Amino acid sequence: MAVYTEVDDESLATLLAEYEIGSVLSCKGIAEGVENSNYLLVTESGPHILTLYEKRVKAEDLPFFLGLMDHLAARGFSCPTPIAGRDGRILRHVAGRPAAIVSFLSGVWPRRPTARHCAGVGGVMAQMHRLAADFTMRRANDLSIAGWANIARACIGGADAVETGLGAEIAAELEVLEAVWPDRSGGADALPRGIIHADMFPDNVFFLEDGLSGVIDFYFACNDMLAYDLAVALNAWCFERDGAFNVTKGRALLESYGRVRPLTSAELEMLPVLARGAALRFLLTRLYDWLNQVPGALVKPKDPLEYLRKLRFHRQVGGVAGYGLEAAA
Amino acid sequence: MAVYTEVDDESLATLLAEYEIGSVLSCKGIAEGVENSNYLLVTESGPHILTLYEKRVKAEDLPFFLGLMDHLAARGFSCPTPIAGRDGRILRHVAGRPAAIVSFLSGVWPRRPTARHCAGVGGVMAQMHRLAADFTMRRANDLSIAGWANIARACIGGADAVETGLGAEIAAELEVLEAVWPDRSGGADALPRGIIHADMFPDNVFFLEDGLSGVIDFYFACNDMLAYDLAVALNAWCFERDGAFNVTKGRALLESYGRVRPLTSAELEMLPVLARGAALRFLLTRLYDWLNQVPGALVKPKDPLEYLRKLRFHRQVGGVAGYGLEAAA
Numbered sequence: 001m002a003v004y005t006e007v008d009d010e011s012l013a014t015l016l017a018e019y020e021i022g023s024v025l026s027c028k029g030i031a032e033g034v035e036n037s038n039y040l041l042v043t044e045s046g047p048h049i050l051t052l053y054e055k056r057v058k059a060e061d062l063p064f065f066l067g068l069m070d071h072l073a074a075r076g077f078s079c080p081t082p083i084a085g086r087d088g089r090i091l092r093h094v095a096g097r098p099a100a101i102v103s104f105l106s107g108v109w110p111r112r113p114t115a116r117h118c119a120g121v122g123g124v125m126a127q128m129h130r131l132a133a134d135f136t137m138r139r140a141n142d143l144s145i146a147g148w149a150n151i152a153r154a155c156i157g158g159a160d161a162v163e164t165g166l167g168a169e170i171a172a173e174l175e176v177l178e179a180v181w182p183d184r185s186g187g188a189d190a191l192p193r194g195i196i197h198a199d200m201f202p203d204n205v206f207f208l209e210d211g212l213s214g215v216i217d218f219y220f221a222c223n224d225m226l227a228y229d230l231a232v233a234l235n236a237w238c239f240e241r242d243g244a245f246n247v248t249k250g251r252a253l254l255e256s257y258g259r260v261r262p263l264t265s266a267e268l269e270m271l272p273v274l275a276r277g278a279a280l281r282f283l284l285t286r287l288y289d290w291l292n293q294v295p296g297a298l299v300k301p302k303d304p305l306e307y308l309r310k311l312r313f314h315r316q317v318g319g320v321a322g323y324g325l326e327a328a329a
Numbered sequence: 330m331a332v333y334t335e336v337d338d339e340s341l342a343t344l345l346a347e348y349e350i351g352s353v354l355s356c357k358g359i360a361e362g363v364e365n366s367n368y369l370l371v372t373e374s375g376p377h378i379l380t381l382y383e384k385r386v387k388a389e390d391l392p393f394f395l396g397l398m399d400h401l402a403a404r405g406f407s408c409p410t411p412i413a414g415r416d417g418r419i420l421r422h423v424a425g426r427p428a429a430i431v432s433f434l435s436g437v438w439p440r441r442p443t444a445r446h447c448a449g450v451g452g453v454m455a456q457m458h459r460l461a462a463d464f465t466m467r468r469a470n471d472l473s474i475a476g477w478a479n480i481a482r483a484c485i486g487g488a489d490a491v492e493t494g495l496g497a498e499i500a501a502e503l504e505v506l507e508a509v510w511p512d513r514s515g516g517a518d519a520l521p522r523g524i525i526h527a528d529m530f531p532d533n534v535f536f537l538e539d540g541l542s543g544v545i546d547f548y549f550a551c552n553d554m555l556a557y558d559l560a561v562a563l564n565a566w567c568f569e570r571d572g573a574f575n576v577t578k579g580r581a582l583l584e585s586y587g588r589v590r591p592l593t594s595a596e597l598e599m600l601p602v603l604a605r606g607a608a609l610r611f612l613l614t615r616l617y618d619w620l621n622q623v624p625g626a627l628v629k630p631k632d633p634l635e636y637l638r639k640l641r642f643h644r645q646v647g648g649v650a651g652y653g654l655e656a657a658a
Binding site for chain 2: 008026
């Protein structure tokens, strides 16, 4: 929960004069999201979201993120649509920060995801992967395996203060993944690549009574293996609070994805490795935030050990059956 | 900025089934308010505010607060209107906390109040005082002079850690106010009493382009001297960021109040004393919060010394002319 940068009423009036969405009726900071400052901005034309991009988001990446949302929305994908001002520009500056106004998306994110929610996520993710196929901008995944090694170096020294042996376990895991991580040579066995969301956690997927209503927060989106996106979602959606993997949810997620974009046998085979990588990625970024807490920060860091437990689970998964899916014929 | 209690999607659906405002389209925690958890709840019938009352608000006071908002709104005052469920009840429980849904109020609070804003506040406060005159419920002001003495006892020992001599200055001020504070005997010189808002700070008053749009947050409202409410507002609205009192703003606030409810000469005469009391009240509660910070709390405590400087200003004010008003004839 966070609003890092406050927008005063005068800056807001000045901003809205650059748009054709009417004058401001209300603007309240939203206590969600940990990367940026978000405001629910109601104007005479309805509700919108005003986002001020904070330091963690690189300004040079914003055209990619906003362009992707625009591309997807134009193809009927339910996600926030960036709104252009009278001058045609989407990106501007408010209170000293890059900022954009996007359309408001109805829905509530599920606090206790069910198999029905997982099926919804699988389907919408595959739909996104397909619709983004002709998006021409590119952005490397700086939180893929090379990035993990960098973060590991920065926090491996403090890791054992969080759990004894954690530093060695991370180093060993990285070594294994370096050896088996697919798609690094671009060879014939490379997995299908494209634009991935890379952070499709429950708080980024909205539902209404009749089902999934949309996806938000494309600020980790990048080019990577499509199945890696699924691996992130398996981690984020299919574990119970007690740490157990729920195969019914895993099956729902994977089958529903496969109905929109069938998974190749290479992707299915690599899923346990990709899931280990995804678990390590969130273990590492959470560990880094845990070890680098700012006193008085507005955001409580998330428990890194949740992802250590998930990582250990994936390590003993022998194949997609471990995620609830029948092995490919 | 705060959301202390999270409301899950299932509890929300259960809650809304008790109302006739349609099903939920969106529910986002608002990063404003320091006492309660507030959600901007959009249903098929439009936007509302869902408030979960946290520990600082006494449950037994809620019927007073909600009853007052209902009373005022029914008389055309622009404030949130509590919304009753199908069973006619306003107050319910969500996520283990007392909760209510109120109507949504358009407007943005002014970050840099101008004299125009101050005039708006003066007028709306007098209007509130008049419209609440026939509200029959009562609530004592537990943050009046007896309450200050209690808070002072709790934090006077730590005061000098914030500023050398602060403890003694608070004790001396309390002693003076104990001697001159009006209206304690209920005698003939008692000032006019009624329902006051008691916290009409800029973040509780909304404006649109064409003027003041409404008042929120009645969770400090109580019975007290009406002019004490004005004294709180003089402190909250009429000082510049550099600490100087702006007499143009003071005059705008007081004159505009007086046009709706003329101030008695006793009230005008007592204004500097009431303003000292109001400054001491916020100095003390801020000091208490400052000295009792919870590590990892979501709310940053406000600077108590801002109110020490205001208190010192009021101490040297000789009469209403010091606030920009011509002395009463």
